[in-house]
Amino acid sequence: MKPAPFKYASPESLEEATSLLQQHGDDAKVLAGGQSLIPLMNMRLARPGVLVDINHVAGLDGISRNGGLTIGTNTRHVTVLRSPEVRAYAPIVNEAMRHVGHVGIRTRGTFGGATAHADPAAEIPAVLLALDAQITVQGPQGTRTIAADDFFVSTFTTELEDDEIVTAVQLPHPLDHAAWSFHEVSRRHGDFALVGVAAVAELDGSGNVSRARIALSGVADTPVRVTQAEDSLVGRAPADGADEAGRLAEQQLDPPSDFHATSTYRREVAGALVTRALQDMDTKGGSR
Numbered sequence: 343m344k345p346a347p348f349k350y351a352s353p354e355s356l357e358e359a360t361s362l363l364q365q366h367g368d369d370a371k372v373l374a375g376g377q378s379l380i381p382l383m384n385m386r387l388a389r390p391g392v393l394v395d396i397n398h399v400a401g402l403d404g405i406s407r408n409g410g411l412t413i414g415t416n417t418r419h420v421t422v423l424r425s426p427e428v429r430a431y432a433p434i435v436n437e438a439m440r441h442v443g444h445v446g447i448r449t450r451g452t453f454g455g456a457t458a459h460a461d462p463a464a465e466i467p468a469v470l471l472a473l474d475a476q477i478t479v480q481g482p483q484g485t486r487t488i489a490a491d492d493f494f495v496s497t498f499t500t501e502l503e504d505d506e507i508v509t510a511v512q513l514p515h516p517l518d519h520a521a522w523s524f525h526e527v528s529r530r531h532g533d534f535a536l537v538g539v540a541a542v543a544e545l546d547g548s549g550n551v552s553r554a555r556i557a558l559s560g561v562a563d564t565p566v567r568v569t570q571a572e573d574s575l576v577g578r579a580p581a582d583g584a585d586e587a588g589r590l591a592e593q594q595l596d597p598p599s600d601f602h603a604t605s606t607y608r609r610e611v612a613g614a615l616v617t618r619a620l621q622d623m624d625t626k627g628g629s630r
């Protein structure tokens with residue numbers, strides 16, 4: 343199918359882009375990589391009257407080190423996947439990105455687009471939650487930064503106002519003693535996962551967990567943390583607490599049933615993936 347008629351604007355500055363969004367309200371949509379928006383428009387599930395293409399806005403692209411890592415919103419998935427900085431300082435992002443779609447999608451799709459799109463089954467939102475990332479957004483009133491914990495509100499819905507644009511995502515500085523793990527189960531490689539888990543743990547000098555963040559995709563209308571499982575790990579090696587954390591995660595979750603999987607199946611897979619993620623964390627070593 344073809345999209346419903348729409349107007350197209352290609353601003354060259356953020357000010358111009360946010361002012362267009364302000365002018366058109368919820369009739370306008372930001373166009374980034376187009377890998378989610380255009381299929382929705384083709385199926386007429388989305389009918390924006392105006393597309394504000396941010397691909398020519400300067401300064402929204404690239405990965406820089408600033409203590410942690412800052413990933414500009416327009417940075418393509420493939421650039422993130424190939425980035426030596428991401429591999430060295432945020433390897434869980436590299437691992438997760440290997441599961442995002444296929445080459446064609448990764449070539450156009452953007453890091454900020456996947457963040458703003460907030461698909462509850464997507465890898466990046468869950469990883470941002472596990473990493474305690476900060477999302478920088480800009481609107482006509484200025485810039486603000488939103489913690490990943492607060493950013494994802496519901497299915498395809500975030501804290502973003504209609505006239506705001508995600509400009510960058512900040513990943514915190516990796517801890518000296520940190521472990522991480524990412525796993526997902528999907529029907530075929532590259533498909534959206536039925537369930538995914540991103541786990542990050544800060545370890546003390548004895549290799550025991552002092553703080554953990556475990557986020558899952560595909561089990562609710564947003565990515566969710568399993569806080570009881572996280573707390574149960576404190577003071578233990580990740581692998582020693584893996585079974586109990588998996589059980590606690592399973593108890594906390596009440597996933598929806600859909601065409602792809604029942605609630606019971608998703609819950610059991612989620613528990614098993616949490617256990618698996620914690621069991622293989624140690625072997626992956628620190629995040630440097």
Ligand SMILES: Cc1cc2nc3c(=O)[nH]c(=O)nc-3n(C[C@H](O)[C@H](O)[C@H](O)COP(=O)(O)OP(=O)(O)OC[C@H]3O[C@@H](n4cnc5c(N)ncnc54)[C@H](O)[C@@H]3O)c2cc1C
Binds near residue numbers: 381454
């Ligand atoms: C066949 C197929 C398989 C896929 N598989 C996966 C997968 O396994 N995992 C996965 O995570 N994704 C998958 N995707 C989606 C892909 O990752 C998209 O690239 C991503 O979801 C959206 O990024 P985009 O840059 O293409 O955004 P767009 O499609 O341009 O935009 C998506 C939404 O976000 C908004 N938006 C985009 N950028 C901004 C911004 N900077 N500020 C404010 N709002 C913004 C748009 O207005 C729109 O509502 C798949 C897509 C396809 C077509």
